[in-house]
Amino acid sequence: MLELDDLRVHIGGHEIVHIEHLSLEPGSRLGLVGESGSGKTMTAKAVAGLLPDEARVSGSVRFNGRELLAMNDRQMSEVRGRKIGFVFQDPARSLNPMMRVGRQVSEAIRVHSELPRAAVARKVVALLEQVQLPDPPTLMRRYPHQLSGGQQQRVMIAAAIAADPEFLIADEPTTALDVTVQEEILRLLISLSEQRGMGVLFVSHDLGVIRFVCDRVAVIYGGAVVETGRTEDVIAAPRHRYTAALLAANPGMPRDDNFRAFIGQRLHTIPGSVPPVGTFPSGCRFRNRCVAASEACTAMPGVLDAGDGHRYSCWNPVEGL
Amino acid sequence: MIRHTLRSLATLLFAALIGSIVVFVLVHMLGGDVVTVLLGREAAPKDVQFMRQKLGIDRPLVVQYLHWLRGVATGDLGTSYGMGYDIFHEIVRRMGPTLILTLGGLLISIPLSLVLGTYSAINAKKVRGGIVDVVAQVGISIPAFWAGLLLVLVFGVRLGWLPTGGYVPFSDDPLGSIRSMILPVMALSLGVTAVFTRYVRTAMIDVMNEDFIRSAMARGRTRRGAALVHGVRNASIPLVTVAALQFGQLIAGAVVIENVFVLPGIGRLIVTATLGREVIVVQSLALVIMLIVLVLNFLVDIAYGFLDPRIRDKEAANA
Numbered sequence: 001m002l003e004l005d006d007l008r009v010h011i012g013g014h015e016i017v018h019i020e021h022l023s024l025e026p027g028s029r030l031g032l033v034g035e036s037g038s039g040k041t042m043t044a045k046a047v048a049g050l051l052p053d054e055a056r057v058s059g060s061v062r063f064n065g066r067e068l069l070a071m072n073d074r075q076m077s078e079v080r081g082r083k084i085g086f087v088f089q090d091p092a093r094s095l096n097p098m099m100r101v102g103r104q105v106s107e108a109i110r111v112h113s114e115l116p117r118a119a120v121a122r123k124v125v126a127l128l129e130q131v132q133l134p135d136p137p138t139l140m141r142r143y144p145h146q147l148s149g150g151q152q153q154r155v156m157i158a159a160a161i162a163a164d165p166e167f168l169i170a171d172e173p174t175t176a177l178d179v180t181v182q183e184e185i186l187r188l189l190i191s192l193s194e195q196r197g198m199g200v201l202f203v204s205h206d207l208g209v210i211r212f213v214c215d216r217v218a219v220i221y222g223g224a225v226v227e228t229g230r231t232e233d234v235i236a237a238p239r240h241r242y243t244a245a246l247l248a249a250n251p252g253m254p255r256d257d258n259f260r261a262f263i264g265q266r267l268h269t270i271p272g273s274v275p276p277v278g279t280f281p282s283g284c285r286f287r288n289r290c291v292a293a294s295e296a297c298t299a300m301p302g303v304l305d306a307g308d309g310h311r312y313s314c315w316n317p318v319e320g321l
Numbered sequence: 322m323i324r325h326t327l328r329s330l331a332t333l334l335f336a337a338l339i340g341s342i343v344v345f346v347l348v349h350m351l352g353g354d355v356v357t358v359l360l361g362r363e364a365a366p367k368d369v370q371f372m373r374q375k376l377g378i379d380r381p382l383v384v385q386y387l388h389w390l391r392g393v394a395t396g397d398l399g400t401s402y403g404m405g406y407d408i409f410h411e412i413v414r415r416m417g418p419t420l421i422l423t424l425g426g427l428l429i430s431i432p433l434s435l436v437l438g439t440y441s442a443i444n445a446k447k448v449r450g451g452i453v454d455v456v457a458q459v460g461i462s463i464p465a466f467w468a469g470l471l472l473v474l475v476f477g478v479r480l481g482w483l484p485t486g487g488y489v490p491f492s493d494d495p496l497g498s499i500r501s502m503i504l505p506v507m508a509l510s511l512g513v514t515a516v517f518t519r520y521v522r523t524a525m526i527d528v529m530n531e532d533f534i535r536s537a538m539a540r541g542r543t544r545r546g547a548a549l550v551h552g553v554r555n556a557s558i559p560l561v562t563v564a565a566l567q568f569g570q571l572i573a574g575a576v577v578i579e580n581v582f583v584l585p586g587i588g589r590l591i592v593t594a595t596l597g598r599e600v601i602v603v604q605s606l607a608l609v610i611m612l613i614v615l616v617l618n619f620l621v622d623i624a625y626g627f628l629d630p631r632i633r634d635k636e637a638a639n640a
Contacts (some may be wrong), residue, residue, distance in 0.1 A: 050535055053446065075544050081541030088539075094531040096551045097631055108540040143630040159540060194356075 001026060001197065002047070002084075008048050009039070014278040017042050017223040019059075019100065019133070020303070026166060029193055029200040031210035031231065032215040037274040039158045039223035040203045042142055044171050048086055049076040063167075081108035085160035087142055087189075089172040091152035093233070095144035100156050103139030108163040109216040111165070127158040131188060150181035154188065156309045157172055161192060166198045169193075207250050215307075222285030224276075229310030237307055239317040245270045284315065292316040325636040326623060333619045340611045341393075345386050348604040355402050355598040368418025376402060378403075378600070384400055389601060398605055403597045412587065412605060418488055418502075419586035422578060423571045425506040430514035431564060435553060438521025443548050445526055454522060465574040469508035469581040476504060486583040505582045510576050520563045524556035527538070553628070558628055569614050585599040 002024040006308045009017035016065045017039040024030045024269060032040045047061050049068060061068040068076065070297045080086070095104055109115060115123070119288045121140075128136035131154040144152055153173060160168060170189060174182040190213055193200050202213050210217050211231050218228040221243060227240035246303075247270060272289040275281075281288045287297040296315040303311050356364070356372045364372075370493070373379040392398040398408035437453055444450030477485035483504050489497040528534065529544075529552060537547035576588030583589075587606055596600035626633040 048539060050538060077538070077541050077543045077546070080539050086536070086539035087535065088532060090532060094536045096533040096537070096555070097628060098554050107537065111541040111546075143634075145631050146634065156536070159536070163541070164620075229473070261609065 003062045005060040010056040027197040029214040031214035034220040055291045080114040085165035087170040128204040131158045171203045227312040344607040393501045426510040430510040442525030457515040457518040484576030
């Protein structure tokens with residue numbers, strides 16, 4: 001169980017993330033969705049303790065009751081890889097170019113256990129098989145640049161789950177890949193999550209991808225969660241104006257189950273862009289871009305409940321669809 | 322890989338040929354006449370003419386150049402005008418102390434700078450990382466002869482632990498030979514270590530911002546662990562380049578150090594030969610030093626392939 005409470009991240013005097021509450025149940029998949037600059041990646045990094053040096057964090061991130069924010073680098077290294085695995089956006093840059101693939105996949109095992117060499121090698125082969133890479137014994141002797149982008153991301157996934165973590169944080173894991181490969185990687189993540197009962201925190205700018213992967217979704221804007229609930233509920237009946245705008249920007253979405261229909265078909269755009277850090281308006285942070293903004297929006301909206309854990313913070317919500 | 326090696330080798334030979342011409346021309350432009358040195362300013366023109374003929378320096382420069390080149394290839398450079406030693410064998414004999422000095426300097430400064438530079442980079446934002454960097458900057462600015470004199474003063478004169486100078490051949494007395502080389506190697510490697518340390522530090526700070534370092538930490542490495550396991554090898558590639566480029570500097574430093582510590586290397590030979598206007602000795606030594614630097618760069622070119630699998634594959638693809 002992963003729980004975030006009153007999590008704030010400051011960089012250069014600006015608050016770029018403020019999450020009131022967010023929790024991830026074992027085995028479930030939570031999507032974190034928002035535009036670039038919304039703070040979703042910073043949130044994921046704050047959980048991992050991998051924020052840049054100049055960032056200041058406060059609040060609480062609890063993993064099975066243990067406070068992660070209170071841990072130092074050494075204590076945190078016991079959690080990273082072993083309890084929580086990570087997959088990043090750009091597999092080509094996330095793999096060490098000078099180290100064989102097998103060494104990188106086995107790294108978490110070697111760091112967290114004292115397994116003999118032969119057992120480690122067997123485990124690496126099994127992991128590469130699990131992520132459906134061909135001919136593991138040969139592949140583990142290769143270097144990252146000798147693999148395709150999709151293969152590299154499979155290697156990253158194998159490395160992330162090597163020490164059998166309970167949770168996986170995936171930060172835009174398919175954004176750098178082309179569409180057909182994207183779908184394969186997403187299917188792989190889903191099946192690994194189901195086989196292993198592994199919870200996933202899935203960060204993406206793409207609601208279509210989130211819907212494909214996640215049971216629950218948290219829509220994030222200006223560093224704060226503006227709407228959260230079961231993915232189906234939020235997509236079928238979005239309440240927050242920002243969620244509605246994101247959905248409108250993804251026309252094929254609501255009913256179509258075919259993954260390919262979800263992506264690359266932007267029609268509507270949200271007016272303006274995410275303001276630079278520190279220049280968000282007071283009250284509802286979305287109000288300067290919102291079509292339904294009113295006088296009331298200058299005050300911070302409270303959290304409203306639409307039932308079944310579907311919560312949102314909006315003064316002028318979308319009513320029915 | 323083989324084709325790449327052959328191409329590098331061809332480049333090396335061509336560069337050596339061009340270099341030999343440059344060396345020859347430069348040395349002859351220096352002016353000064355060995356005959357004046359040998360016979361004095363008051364010598365009769367007849368004697369001067371006779372001496373020039375005897376030494377073969379009355380011939381056209383092109384002929385002299387080709388004669389010299391043949392001498393280099395066959396190992397017969399004639400005898401010293403003034404001292405009477407066999408030039409080729411003297412150079413070979415003198416190579417020993419110089420190579421021990423310079424290679425010893427590299428052997429010490431490379432690992433040492435990797436340790437210091439990495440330490441400084443990992444602790445870049447702390448005081449202790451900054452101290453290493455400041456010390457390195459001071460080290461760069463200390464001239465080798467000054468470092469040498471200080472070392473002689475402290476370890477040779479005050480403490481009396483090590484000899485203040487002189488050379489003991491390894492075959493005569495292995496321990497004494499090593500003892501006699503400790504201070505010179507230290508003096509020579511000080512500045513180079515400082516330069517290398519700063520390169521390693523910069524390269525390491527860059528590498529620590531790479532995504533794969535973050536990946537390693539995400540798998541459970543501490544920041545330090547990620548730096549040691551993933552950072553050092555990536556940061557060592559720029560060091561190899563710098564080390565090869567600095568080798569010329571190292572030999573220049575050796576000339577000074579050999580004079581401070583009275584070591585019979587090519588550095589001392591080059592000074593006495595220049596003062597004596599021993600043209601053939603000077604230009605041969607310049608050629609030898611150039612060849613050493615060229616060969617080292619050739620080796621570095623090949624070393625890249627071993628260090629970086631991406632370069633290895635690219636070379637294989639081009640072959």
